[in-house]
Amino acid sequence: MQDALVVRRETHISAPRAAVFALLTDPEKILRWMGTEAQLEAQPGGLYLVNVTGARFARGSFREVVPVHRLAYSFGWDGSEEVPPGSSLVEIDLMEQPPSADRDLAVENPDAGNGIFGCRDARLKSG
Numbered sequence: 001m002q003d004a005l006v007v008r009r010e011t012h013i014s015a016p017r018a019a020v021f022a023l024l025t026d027p028e029k030i031l032r033w034m035g036t037e038a039q040l041e042a043q044p045g046g047l048y049l050v051n052v053t054g055a056r057f058a059r060g061s062f063r064e065v066v067p068v069h070r071l072a073y074s075f076g077w078d079g080s081e082e083v084p085p086g087s088s089l090v091e092i093d094l095m096e097q098p099p100s101a102d103r104d105l106a107v108e109n110p111d112a113g114n115g116i117f118g119c120r121d122a123r124l125k126s127g
Contacts, residue, residue: 017068017094024071024092048073059085069094 013020023029025042030050039049041062048060060074071092076085 012097017096020094021068021071025065042071048075060088060090061086063089064091 027038027040030038035050035052036054037051041047046062050058057078062073064072074086076083076087
């Protein structure tokens with residue numbers, strides 16, 4: 001059996017944790033930096049569905065939601081055999097380091113690497 005690939009990325013963001021958390025869990029706010037439509041039910045077992053490109057849906061479910069501190073959700077792509085919905089786990093820990101929020105991100109998915117997360121970083125920093 002092959003070990004799971006873990007991609008770890010740490011990013012420092014000059015924003016309050018509450019603002020960062022809202023941009024990750026609020027369906028209207030997530031569209032400021034990613035996607036064309038979103039259905040997010042930020043509670044354990046709730047739906048994570050984002051039309052990332054206008055034609056490609058990221059789908060999973062929330063596993064852990066601790067407001068302004070921690071978020072974990074399964075992730076995958078509709079119609080993908082390589083990374084099917086729910087096959088990966090995204091974990092985000094928000095740690096206060098005044099005057100910025102620090103986001104420690106662990107992604108168990110080679111497909112989720114820098115692509116959309118780089119875009120998110122730019123949008124969070126610009127407000």
